[in-house]
Amino acid sequence: MKYTPALLAVLATSVAAQQNQTNTILQNLQSLTAQGSAKQYNLSTLIGFAGKINGLTDKLGKNDTNYTVFAPTDAAFATLTKNFPDLVASLGNNTDALGDAINYHIVPNTVFLPSENTNVTKLFVRTADAKNNAIQVNLAKAVTLQFDAAAGQGNATVIDSIRSSNGVIHVVNAVLTQPRPAVDVAKAAGLSQLVAAASTNNDLVSALNNLKENTVFAPTDAAFKAVNEFATQNNINITGNLLTNILKFHVVKGVYFSTDIVKFQTASVATLLDNQNVTVTTSQEDGKPVVNVIGAGQATLKLSAAKVVKPDVLVSGGVVHVIDAVLIPDIAAANSSDPSVPKPADVAGNKNAASATTISRAAVVAAAVAAIFAVAL
Template identity: 35%
Template structure:
């Protein structure tokens, strides 16, 4: 994501000659007066990161205004007296390299300078910020707690670019903290009930998180079909919502028109498919695929995509767990790792070999005539089929 020569291009043509600088990025920051950003500038002055930034060859800094700092929750403001916290936040505002220009529309997931052990399985180990450029406007998506940030001004220095933003970028937090903040309370409660709260310990994952309404529909369907899942079956059901590897929306959109069968922590594959109406995900037991309704909720271990339907495992998997009354641990929910897994997303072609399926197999869910609209009736049919195998 580093573009050679982009600083000169940005200085001359994109940010305007008036903004072009002859000083390094730290001096440009200290001398910036157009929008009051003295709080972050003052905090940066006492940080050991400053010397690293000053000597960097190419770097992008996102600097919040004082008004942006004032919008922070009191609990966060209180922590800014801790130098470790300050360094963490500042690292998340620094991007090694010049990754975008305001004149070119883009949707990028840019690694920041904030290292995180949760992202070191196959990636580079750094938290990302989502940069969306549209119509000359730049919006940054980051941790869920503070809302998106807008770039309101830019300054070019000799060794980088400063973007002034109206919101402090907060680093992504754990899956459970993010789900709570996003209102996915039923998911959190279900993880606790399934003794899978340790999902926060997983590294580099993509999670398809059902909405509260999706869970409520599923619970009603279970009751209607007179189905009761034991602990292991519940854990496996939740497990197929978790995919090893980090797949942002920009990765998933590359799939069209190819469907991808990909391994999960539930012991069998799910199918991901893209068409003109959106991104759809299905477990082997789904009669109708789930639709991604909110994409790219960043967490410290990867990304969460919110879906409108609970993913269902195959009857074969549930049957194999019917006598397991002790449940499973996260470590026992071994993922089936497909060949495409990794930081660099490889788009399969129709003639290419599909990723290795699990022993339980999987199949794409049928598409409904109405854009795969999810109905309670379709879920009941799915659970009735499961009930026929498990309990009749």
């Protein structure tokens, strides 16, 4: 059955004013909006949008699958329209984009209840949008949500929770906007110089803007500055091939949130650079987890591991963890046949081996500029 906005409006005024666990999510959404309801949150905007999305109201009105729905109030949609009128207008003219935006408020096959997760302070739920983008749920006295870091809001509070026969509704005080591409997040952070540098290579920008189930370890601005100084001081010529390889080494296959990483003490994780893994370790300092990441090149050059200094920056298609140093892969493999960067084998037996090794180290570190300017936050 096709639920038009007009029909949904009629249903909303005819459904019983009480919400209960025997009602479906759709019925309880309608009841919450009905005049005289015991709990009235004015969810007519959400219901109207849902009616425009093919098949969505049918799903929420059946008991064959469980869902968790984060339901913004009408006031939340009004705030979004005021702050981001162009975004709202674009959704109104694009049914597919609207569907994806609304699906970001839905967690499929899950009944998420904060009361059943009292042993954790935060967790991540994967939504039903096209990339299964995540929402961070913070569990304290108030249950809060974090989502798009580039949206200018990015936070919502759960006002109330209503159990339903096919899941649960969490009424929230803000519209959840989907995480933006990694480069857009960098722009929002004011990293204009880094973004301008990344924009000189369309392939790098495209790779970051089209993450697909990836984790990015992004060195800080301070790390970028240090690398740039190394490159300048040593007159390093960084070729495009080496830049691409270093960037790939900072992108991991699979999405690993901080809550996943702390579950293992040591793990070797595959990167987008062929046959090259990073090693991720978790330890405790002052009772708090500390996550370090290291590549084979760092071990060879006796460089310290990179520490995660800012975890869980949500981006489209994955997550970014900011680190305080660059990751260096196996030098020979990263250099490939690139003549602009000396290989360790090239300096063997050289009376100036120490000096040559120093230059090689600087070259490898400088090569990581590509990774940093594209993903630093």
